[in-house]
Amino acid sequence: MPVRHGLLALLSTGPRHGYQLRIEFEASTGATWPLNIGQVYTTLSRLERDGLVKPGESDEQGRVVYMITEAGREETARWFSTPVVHSDRPRDELVIKLAMAVAARNVDVAEVIHRQRTATMRALQQLTMAKRAATAGAAQRLVLDSMIFQAEAEQRWLDHCEAVLEEER
Template structure:
């Protein structure tokens, strides 16, 4: 995720100092991606170096406020207008974990899948509860995205389990209490 672009977007609302940016970033994302204050100031420093922000005067408490520059606005506009490519996203640790589990001797892959399924279901329940409590549009969109990702992960785990079962048909898949029983029409 681009902290840089998130901070630039916040600065379009007016000059801010680092702590304000951190608080507003976390509020906008429903505190889903907490920021370290050092990360905020490091990013601001790099953006200043790149001409995307300009520091202002210190306030009474010694805090420096930053403002977005025209170059920063252009960069933000470019970012908003450019789709994020799948290849630009970080590696998926779960995919790597399951790929390695399949090839590692002595690993019970079904147990790895089942442990992940349980954790993902718990995450999905927590996200759903958080969504009911949230009021802001930005927070809701972030939570919706995370819910959809968790649902997709559950479907992918179903697929993994089916592939594993097809490769070793003598071993039934583990019982999963979080999944519904098949209907009589199946």
């Protein structure tokens, strides 16, 4: 639940209204995971329901400012102290696609790999340019570095897939 915990982490440094949370979340992640303002307020409602945040006074523009509760601080500390395990991550669509392409037997798997490699290279180039142009701090750089490393790992995995399929021929 990265949005839920991300908002709690931001609130742990001080009260904010939804728009501020959206802007700071996007800035912290290098705008790689844009948030819909509706998603922010829906998440805040759930956090309030769960006793992790509470609404405070409205600001001069009538926006409700939210504050983290003690239970919210405990939840944030638990999140930061708990490693992310692979089974907690969503299924990898590319892995599923290639496995199904091989199983289907009537799909040109080499073409599927080629198209993915091209798309991944394009994404890698865009991420590298974004990293060069980035002016934000360490948080944005870490996010971009992670995405670059993931794209590089995907390229290596695609190479491996080609080698395995070549062995099977």
